[in-house]
Amino acid sequence: xxxxxxxDPERTLEIYGPHNxxxxxxxxxxxxxxxxxxxxxxxxxxxxxDIERFCEALYEARGKTLGTDTRxxxxxxxxxxxxxxxxxxxxxxxxxxxxxxxxxxFATGPAGxxxxxxxxxxxxxxxxxxxxxxxxxTRPAVExxxxxxxxPGDLKEKLDPYLQxxxxxxxxxxxxxxxxxxxxxxxxxxxxxxxMRGRTLSSAVAILDEAQNTNLGQLKMFLTRxxxxxxFIVTGDCTQIDLPRKEDSGLLRGMEILEGVPGIADIxxxxxxxxxxxxxxxxxxxxxxx
Numbered sequence: 001x002x003x004x005x006x007x008d009p010e011r012t013l014e015i016y017g018p019h020n021x022x023x024x025x026x027x028x029x030x031x032x033x034x035x036x037x038x039x040x041x042x043x044x045x046x047x048x049x050d051i052e053r054f055c056e057a058l059y060e061a062r063g064k065t066l067g068t069d070t071r072x073x074x075x076x077x078x079x080x081x082x083x084x085x086x087x088x089x090x091x092x093x094x095x096x097x098x099x100x101x102x103x104x105x106f107a108t109g110p111a112g113x114x115x116x117x118x119x120x121x122x123x124x125x126x127x128x129x130x131x132x133x134x135x136x137x138t139r140p141a142v143e144x145x146x147x148x149x150x151x152p153g154d155l156k157e158k159l160d161p162y163l164q165x166x167x168x169x170x171x172x173x174x175x176x177x178x179x180x181x182x183x184x185x186x187x188x189x190x191x192x193x194x195x196m197r198g199r200t201l202s203s204a205v206a207i208l209d210e211a212q213n214t215n216l217g218q219l220k221m222f223l224t225r226x227x228x229x230x231x232f233i234v235t236g237d238c239t240q241i242d243l244p245r246k247e248d249s250g251l252l253r254g255m256e257i258l259e260g261v262p263g264i265a266d267i268x269x270x271x272x273x274x275x276x277x278x279x280x281x282x283x284x285x286x287x288x289x290x
Contacts (some may be wrong), residue, residue, distance in 0.1 A: 003051050003081070005042045005058065012040045015058065026057045048175055052078070076121045077128065080175050085121050091273040092118050098265035099231065104223070106255050107235045108212075109269025112281070115235040116209050120169045122233070123205035127187070132229065134187055136206040137166045138222070140213045141192040163190050166209060193218060202227030211236035213243055216250030223254075239288070 007015055016023045016037075023042075027035050033046035033054055042058070044051050056078050075084040076096065087093040091107075092114055098105050099122050107115040123135045141162050170179055170188065182188040193214065208214070208222050211234045219234075226232055236251045243249055258264050274281045 001046065001048045001051060003044045005044065005055060007040045007042070009040045023058075026054065029057065030054055048177075052080070052175065076118075077125045077173060079172050085173065087118065088114065088275050089273045091267055091269045092275075095119075095265075095267045096122065098267055099233075102263050102265040103226070103230070104232045104258075104264045105234070105267060106251075106258075106265070107233065107267045107269065108238060108251065108255070109273060110237055110239060110271055112274040113269040114273075114275045115269060116165065116207070117169050117172075119207045119209075119233040119235055120166070121173060123207060124170070124173045126205050126231070132203050132205055132231075134189065134201075134204040135182075136196075136201055136204050137163075137170075137188070137190045137209065138193050138196055138207070139163060139166065139209045140211075140218065141194070162192070166190050166207075193222060196222055196225055199225050200227040201225045201230055203229040204231075206230060206232050208232070208234045209236075212238045212241045212249050212251045214250055215243070215248050216253050219250045219254045 020037075023035075023037060027033070030046070030050050030053070033044060033050045035054070036043040044054060075086045077085050079085055087096045091109065095105065095107055095115075095118055105119075107119065109115060120135075120137070123132075123137075126132045127135055139162055167190065170190075174182065174188075179188065183190070193208065204227070206222075206225065208219075211219060213236075214222070222234075223232065234251075238249065238252055241249045255266060259266070271281055271285060
């Protein structure tokens with residue numbers, strides 16, 4: 001595999017270190033990786049794993065900045081192609097801070113605010129740091145426009161479209177082959193919410209996405225799966241309820257019931273936290289004002 005890493009030209013000397021000592025020290029840890037450094041570009045040729053570890057080591061020095069306003073200390077993890085993934089905006093930063101202090105986090109707000117993406121980044125970091133043994137990702141398989149029975153394929157093929165956004169985020173953070181190995185070995189599990197019943201989820205980060213499409217009983221069922229050494233993250237957008245009766249959504253009611261319970265954080269995202277295409281913010285506002 002070949003990859004070119006482009007550094008911020010204004011920070012290149014800081015990252016290289018005096019007389020390139022930082023870079024040389026990093027290179028010495030990867031004897032099988034070919035490294036050609038010229039100015040702000042570093043060309044790498046070697047295994048995918050070595051390249052990923054090299055990129056992480058390259059950005060290890062705290063206090064220096066990457067090619068954006070992201071500081072090294074703010075980085076949660078690095079993506080599959082070596083780019084830093086860090087909290088963007090006030091609510092995402094609150095979510096990251098809340099993760100360290102609480103075992104259950106509710107993160108609610110409009111589409112495009114990065115709730116799910118940030119939750120998965122925190123889970124992948126915990127797995128990488130060996131703080132947990134498993135990542136559990138789940139969504140309610142609520143029919144939005146098409147009925148499951150009319151979709152082609154077996155049960156897995158029918159359900160995969162509901163779970164694809166979770167796969168997309170994971171593929172950003174874990175190389176495809178390693179992700180497939182994790183799924184095969186049960187280290188990463190992606191399943192509909194109904195598959196959670198009767199389980200005890202220990203030493204895991206469990207994420208319930210699209211929780212606005214759960215009723216109160218389903219939400220309680222998921223939350224009571226929590227085992228020792230686990231953290232749970234619940235994300236949702238109460239303006240996008242796909243249940244036949246919107247009043248059946250249990251997300252807000254569940255948050256009200258659990259308000260004030262120690263160990264539970266409630267992070268509310270707003271339109272100001274939208275980090276997708278700038279047009280998404282305008283779209284959300286237009287639908288709110290219809």
